[in-house]
Amino acid sequence: xxxxxxxxxxxxxxxxxxxxxxxxxxxxxxxxxxxWAEDNLASPxxxxxxxxxxxxxxxxxxxxxxxxxxxxDANETNQKYMVxxxxxxxxxxxxxxxxxxxxxxxxxxxxxxxxxGYFDYQYARNPGAAWSFLADQSPRFRGIFFGITxxxxxxxxxxxxxASKWKTQKPLIIFLACIxxxxxxxxIDRFRMGYVIDFISWHVGEHYxxxxxxxxxxxTCGVALLIIDLIIHRNDKDNKESxxxxxxxxxxxxxxxxxxxxxxxxxxxxxxxxxxxxxxxxxxxxxxxxSAKADDGEKADDGE
Numbered sequence: 001x002x003x004x005x006x007x008x009x010x011x012x013x014x015x016x017x018x019x020x021x022x023x024x025x026x027x028x029x030x031x032x033x034x035x036w037a038e039d040n041l042a043s044p045x046x047x048x049x050x051x052x053x054x055x056x057x058x059x060x061x062x063x064x065x066x067x068x069x070x071x072x073d074a075n076e077t078n079q080k081y082m083v084x085x086x087x088x089x090x091x092x093x094x095x096x097x098x099x100x101x102x103x104x105x106x107x108x109x110x111x112x113x114x115x116x117g118y119f120d121y122q123y124a125r126n127p128g129a130a131w132s133f134l135a136d137q138s139p140r141f142r143g144i145f146f147g148i149t150x151x152x153x154x155x156x157x158x159x160x161x162x163a164s165k166w167k168t169q170k171p172l173i174i175f176l177a178c179i180x181x182x183x184x185x186x187x188i189d190r191f192r193m194g195y196v197i198d199f200i201s202w203h204v205g206e207h208y209x210x211x212x213x214x215x216x217x218x219x220t221c222g223v224a225l226l227i228i229d230l231i232i233h234r235n236d237k238d239n240k241e242s243x244x245x246x247x248x249x250x251x252x253x254x255x256x257x258x259x260x261x262x263x264x265x266x267x268x269x270x271x272x273x274x275x276x277x278x279x280x281x282x283x284x285x286x287x288x289x290x291s292a293k294a295d296d297g298e299k300a301d302d303g304e
Contacts, residue, residue, distance in 0.1 A: 019161055042123060067082050110123075117204070178218045199213060
């Protein structure tokens, strides 16, 4: 009994260690990537500007040349936007202006291309939920609404994790931990800034998917894997129920056959017993007849 209790205690500790590790990784990657986006990406839509210091090793060049050197992966159009958004000490710069080592250049537009035409890093702020849900509402309302719903979601996920058993529900617990980690990452943004930073942009040409972040990836993957796991377990349950029904049917059929066989055997025994009884009666009748004949013979002898 004590060994079983110790094993259960160890399983509970293992469960919470795994959950804590997944949540920590999700939050760390999410927050680190968002800080990176804040420091390396800029957008005039959100009036977000970054400062880039010209390296001391850089030779004096024009702004256009510096942008091409500093952002070689950006396409020509984005490089032109960066040049157009540049300023120095509050003074607007032009493509032909010289920049010197140590100069601090402010950019109001910076994106990074990962896969040309499909995958970019673009700075965005989402004050609402997924797909900018409630983004047009007042900051006060959004803060209260998303604060409460976020905390309730975290409590709900944690409650499911506590209720789940590590021994038999490992995948479920891991997927819930991924969802929990992603939710915590976005909740931190809402309490820290009042909005969520998004920067991963997928698109095909000019057709864009809504910008998202690392926390969204953890939540989406966790939900998708959770649904798949539930479907698999549902199919397993259906298969087990089907097998149980087939086994029960087979047992019923075997029982019926056994009962029928027992009845046939009982009938054969009854018939055999009846034959034996008839034989005994016939033998007894024959003996009685022989005895009667013997008596008649003795009487005849006496008469003579």
